[in-house]
Amino acid sequence: MKKLLGKRTLKQKEAITAFLFILLPLISLIILMYYPIIRSFLISFFEWDLLREPTFTGIQNYKTLFKDEVFLEALGNTVHWVIMYVPMSVITSFALAMLLDRKLKFAGFFRTLYYLPVVCPIVVVSLLFVWIYNTDYGILNFILSKLFHMDPIGWITDAKYSLFSIAIMSVWKWAGYNMLIFLAALQGIDESLYEAAALDGVTPSQLLFKIKIPLVMPSIYFVMLTAVIDAFQMYTEIFIMTKGGPGYSTYTVSYYLWSNAFEYSKMGYACAMAVVMFVIIMAVTLVQNKIMDKRIEV
Amino acid sequence: MKKNLKKTLALVMAATLVAASFAACGSKEKEEGGDKPTVSKENTNWEGAEKAAELEGKLTYMHSGDDYEREMYANVFKSYMEYAPNVEVEQMYVPSDYDTKLKTLAAAGNLPDLFWSGEAGIRAYNEAGMLSDLTGYLEEYPQLTEGILDGVLDFGNFDGKQVAFPKDWTSYVMYLNLDMFKEAGVEVPTNDWTIDEYKDLAAKLTKKSGDRVDVYGTAINNYRADWVNWMGNYGAEWFKDGKSNISSPEALQGLKLMSDLIEAGSAPSPGSVSSTGESEDRLFIIGKVAMYPSGRWVIPSFRSEVDFEWDAREMPQGTTRTCPFICSMVCIADTSENKDAAANLLSYQMSDEGLALVMESALSLPAYSDLMENENYVNTPPSADAFINSSKYLGNASQLEASKTGKWSEYSSIITAHLSDAFEGKISIEEAVEKIDEQANSTVFN
Numbered sequence: 141m142k143k144l145l146g147k148r149t150l151k152q153k154e155a156i157t158a159f160l161f162i163l164l165p166l167i168s169l170i171i172l173m174y175y176p177i178i179r180s181f182l183i184s185f186f187e188w189d190l191l192r193e194p195t196f197t198g199i200q201n202y203k204t205l206f207k208d209e210v211f212l213e214a215l216g217n218t219v220h221w222v223i224m225y226v227p228m229s230v231i232t233s234f235a236l237a238m239l240l241d242r243k244l245k246f247a248g249f250f251r252t253l254y255y256l257p258v259v260c261p262i263v264v265v266s267l268l269f270v271w272i273y274n275t276d277y278g279i280l281n282f283i284l285s286k287l288f289h290m291d292p293i294g295w296i297t298d299a300k301y302s303l304f305s306i307a308i309m310s311v312w313k314w315a316g317y318n319m320l321i322f323l324a325a326l327q328g329i330d331e332s333l334y335e336a337a338a339l340d341g342v343t344p345s346q347l348l349f350k351i352k353i354p355l356v357m358p359s360i361y362f363v364m365l366t367a368v369i370d371a372f373q374m375y376t377e378i379f380i381m382t383k384g385g386p387g388y389s390t391y392t393v394s395y396y397l398w399s400n401a402f403e404y405s406k407m408g409y410a411c412a413m414a415v416v417m418f419v420i421i422m423a424v425t426l427v428q429n430k431i432m433d434k435r436i437e438v
Numbered sequence: 439m440k441k442n443l444k445k446t447l448a449l450v451m452a453a454t455l456v457a458a459s460f461a462a463c464g465s466k467e468k469e470e471g472g473d474k475p476t477v478s479k480e481n482t483n484w485e486g487a488e489k490a491a492e493l494e495g496k497l498t499y500m501h502s503g504d505d506y507e508r509e510m511y512a513n514v515f516k517s518y519m520e521y522a523p524n525v526e527v528e529q530m531y532v533p534s535d536y537d538t539k540l541k542t543l544a545a546a547g548n549l550p551d552l553f554w555s556g557e558a559g560i561r562a563y564n565e566a567g568m569l570s571d572l573t574g575y576l577e578e579y580p581q582l583t584e585g586i587l588d589g590v591l592d593f594g595n596f597d598g599k600q601v602a603f604p605k606d607w608t609s610y611v612m613y614l615n616l617d618m619f620k621e622a623g624v625e626v627p628t629n630d631w632t633i634d635e636y637k638d639l640a641a642k643l644t645k646k647s648g649d650r651v652d653v654y655g656t657a658i659n660n661y662r663a664d665w666v667n668w669m670g671n672y673g674a675e676w677f678k679d680g681k682s683n684i685s686s687p688e689a690l691q692g693l694k695l696m697s698d699l700i701e702a703g704s705a706p707s708p709g710s711v712s713s714t715g716e717s718e719d720r721l722f723i724i725g726k727v728a729m730y731p732s733g734r735w736v737i738p739s740f741r742s743e744v745d746f747e748w749d750a751r752e753m754p755q756g757t758t759r760t761c762p763f764i765c766s767m768v769c770i771a772d773t774s775e776n777k778d779a780a781a782n783l784l785s786y787q788m789s790d791e792g793l794a795l796v797m798e799s800a801l802s803l804p805a806y807s808d809l810m811e812n813e814n815y816v817n818t819p820p821s822a823d824a825f826i827n828s829s830k831y832l833g834n835a836s837q838l839e840a841s842k843t844g845k846w847s848e849y850s851s852i853i854t855a856h857l858s859d860a861f862e863g864k865i866s867i868e869e870a871v872e873k874i875d876e877q878a879n880s881t882v883f884n
Contacts, residue, residue: 190545191566208881275710276650297709297862386709387859402538404848405562 177418184412189405201412211413214391217303221392222371225307229367230360232311233318238352240319241326251323255316262313266380269309270296296382299389306377306390318363325359326352361432365425372421393417484789485581486782487521494524495776497783498550500543501529502536502766506738506799513795518786525779544568549771551780557593557765560602561844569601570770575781576600582788585806589833593841594767602767603784606793606802608733609828610663610762612636612754613740613820616747618643618653618728629752629823633671633695636729636754640704643728651703656729657718658696660708660857662837662850663733663762667753668692670760670834677840682849682878685871692756697860697867707861733764734825737800741819750820752827761828762837765805803829845882852878 148156184201186194205211236254240247257265272280273295284290295305329352337347353360375394378384384391384399393413401410501511508531515527530550532539537559543549549568563569572594576582582603583591594602619626624642627635640655658664669676674688683689699705706727711718722730723743731753740748753759768787770780786792793804797815803825809815810829816822840846853874860870 189562189566190541191562191568209877294710294862297707299859299862299864383712385855385858386862387855387864399851402541403851404845405541406848 180411180414183408184415186408188407190407191405194408197408201409202416204409205412205416210388210391211393211396213388214393214396217388217390218372218374218392218394221303221307221374222368224304225310225371225374226364226367228307228311229314229318230363232315233363234322234360236315236319237322237326238348240323251320254319257313258316260313262376263380265309265313266377269305270381273305296390297386299386302382302386302390306381309381310374310377318367321359321363322356325356329355357432361428364432365428368424368428369421372417372424482521482789482791484521484786484791485579486785486789489778490518490522490525490782490786493522493776493779493782495779496526496528497552497776497779498528498530499783500532500540500550500553502532502534502554503801504533506801507531508533510796510799510801514787514792515783517791517795518783521786522779522782525776525783527783547773549773551774551776552768552770552783554605554766555602555769557602557604557763557767558841558844558846560594560767560769561596561842563769564596564599564601565844568772570772570774570777570780572600572603572770572781572784575770575784578781579785582785585808587805587807587810587829587832589838590763590765590805592833592838593763593765594769596842602769603788604765604805605768605787606796607763607765607805607832608735608802609825609832610667610731610733610753610764611750611824611828612752613722613730613732613736613748613750615722615725615728616749618725618746620747626749627751627754629827631751631754633754633756637695637699637702637704640699640729641702644704646703651706653725654706654721654727655704656699657711657721657727657731658699658705658708658861659718659731660854660861662853663764664696664731665693665853665857666762666834666837667731667760668695668756670762670836671753671756671758673756673758675836677836680839680843681883682875683836684853684878685875688757690868690871693857693860693871694867696857700861701863707863709858709862734803735801737820741800748820750824752824759828759831760834761832763833843883848882849878852882 183194185196185198187197187201188194240250240254244250272278275281275292275294275297278295280295281290281292285292293301296302333351333355334347337351342350373394374392375398378390378392378395379398382390384395394417397410397413397417400406400413499511499515501507503511508529511531512529515529519525519527536554537556540549540553540555544563544566555563560569587607590604590607591600594600594604614626616626622643624639627639636656643653643655644651645653665676669684669689669692672688672691674683674686674692676682676684676686676689684693696705700707706718706721708718711721718727718730719732719736719739721727722736723740725746753761768784770777770784774780787796788805790809793806793809793815796802797804797809798817800817804810804815807829810826813822816825840849843849856865856870856873856877857867859865860867865873
């Protein structure tokens with residue numbers, strides 16, 4: 141180290157130190173992230189069952205992919221999931237943050253309470269909801285039948301409700317995480333703005349739409365961006381709660397990708413799916429970026 | 439196999455005692471040329487004992503299963519090492535996600551010396567040239583194939599080469615809650631019962647409070663053993679000439695039975711059971727299902743958890759009878775540097791002595807006809823008749839052909855998905871079988 145820094149200017153020394161600090165994360169990023177991405181892209185042009193040598197098939201995997209009805213259904217389900225889950229998640233988290241952004245007794249207690257599901261393992265939460273949603277013995281159907289005399293609903297066994305039911309669970313699980321981000325943003329708003337608004341006699345809705353939301357827009361943008369990316373990759377909940385069923389009604393691209401890679405040994409085909417997903421997520425993120433940037437500038 | 443049970447069991451006990459006493463002393467007799475066996479070849483009818491004493495090296499053995507199996511095979515390896523003191527067997531027990539882990543090891547060129555694979559997974563490893571040809575070892579150890587059940591070797595035989603060996607098998611039978619029969623005043627069926635009688639009994643044993651079902655007469659599993667059994671019992675050729683043929687009238691008749699039971703309210707739909715986080719066998723254990731079709735693997739938990747009278751019968755017959763072949767096969771990796779020792783260990787595992795250590799738990803059945811008649815290998819409860827009888831019609835030509843395509847997993851997912859839609863009432867069973875054939879034949883077997 142001494143040799144490396146020996147006869148150099150202070151600026152050079154600082155630069156070398158900085159490079160050394162970022163070297164390790166950079167190497168890990170290259171090995172664990174960029175290399176697999178590039179490798180997946182290359183494998184997508186091969187037929188490979190992991191056991192034999194890969195065979196080059198050109199764009200055959202992509203051709204098959206867009207004719208594969210299960211993939212198209214899984215893609216449809218994934219888009220449906222993103223459209224349903226992201227707004228639900230962002231609105232719920234923001235509403236919780238608004239509730240806690242006031243002088244409350246036991247505010248810390250409520251914050252912990254809402255954050256608790258985030259620290260629960262997703263497997264545990266999924267199994268808990270499997271019971272809540274149980275058609276015959278679940279507490280949800282029990283309450284609905286007692287209060288509204290409703291017939292039992294197959295929350296995760298009926299294709300009409302299954303994706304929505306899983307979305308409710310995911311919102312419950314992750315709302316606390318995004319709530320903290322929104323809460324931090326809301327609490328960062330200068331008090332003087334509220335005082336000025338009060339003097340001007342603004343209504344609560346004006347306060348929300350003209351002051352709070354515009355000022356926490358960067359946080360909303362961040363939460364929406366990460367929520368969209370996460371939603372496109374949804375897998376664990378499906379694996380535990382429905383295994384893609386009933387039928388193909390809860391198949392998502394990630395679940396179908398996993399099945400192809402590790403159950404059917406079609407690694408090339410699975411990589412083609414991963415590439416398509418990568419492109420879709422990238423495109424959606426770029427569009428989102430453009431729209432949100434404009435909003436933030438405004 | 440020339441088996442003398444009392445002698446075998448005495449030997450197992452003697453081997454265990456000797457092992458325990460050596461472990462207690464903490465020492466082993468060392469002589470020139472390595473350790474001496476602690477069990478003499480004169481005291482066993484296992485043909486590989488003499489060779490075992492001469493072998494040396496290390497073997498890795500990878501297998502799946504539950505904790506029972508981990509312990510059982512630990513005993514097998516420990517007992518084997520008494521005969522082969524210079525062979526060290528490393529047990530690689532994988533409790534979950536076994537196939538992925540095995541495939542990863544294979545891709546890394548690091549397969550264990552011996553490993554298990556499901557009967558439908560052999561082809562891929564064989565085509566990749568990763569499996570040893572066991573044919574020579576079957577000649578070296580004739581006891582391996584002496585009295586073996588008809589057809590079981592076929593699942594591991596590719597182009598005349600035996601590349602995998604069936605370590606055991608499991609029958610598919612109907613478990614009965616006898617208390618419920620008594621309570622309902624219904625006669626317990628005998629092994630020659632028919633599918634019509636089964637449907638009738640399922641309806642009689644179903645108990646309802648208003649619209650709510652308290653006890654189901656039976657249960658079905660959206661699982662290959664059920665499909666193969668019900669379709670096979672009508673003599674269906676549901677996979678033929680490399681194509682899915684599930685829409686054939688006989689196959690449809692078998693699968694229709696399953697959907698009819700759900701429609702009649704005599705069985706819960708598999709989706710509604712899995713939505714509880716439960717399984718059909720748990721419903722039987724807690725007394726919510728009166729008749730439950732399953733394999734022998736449920737017996738250890740039934741023995742320890744069931745608190746009512748229960749027994750097993752053969753699956754009800756249709757126009758004929760078939761018993762699905764469910765098994766893990768043992769393979770020896772082609773990359774193994776110690777194939778002789780690996781084959782010797784396989785021979786020990788399949789010997790009377792080795793199987794006695796495994797069959798006690800009642801998780802599976804021996805693949806040898808004489809041991810099938812032996813109550814120490816097919817122990818009770820439940821009655822052994824159902825299991826013994828089903829060994830006589832074990833195997834299904836369509837299952838054999840489908841599993842040898844190497845695409846069973848993908849095919850099976852298609853069947854599961856469409857039958858699930860039918861069982862949940864989303865589409866009719868007729869539509870489901872049409873969709874299965876159409877999708878499977880255009881995407882998997884095209």
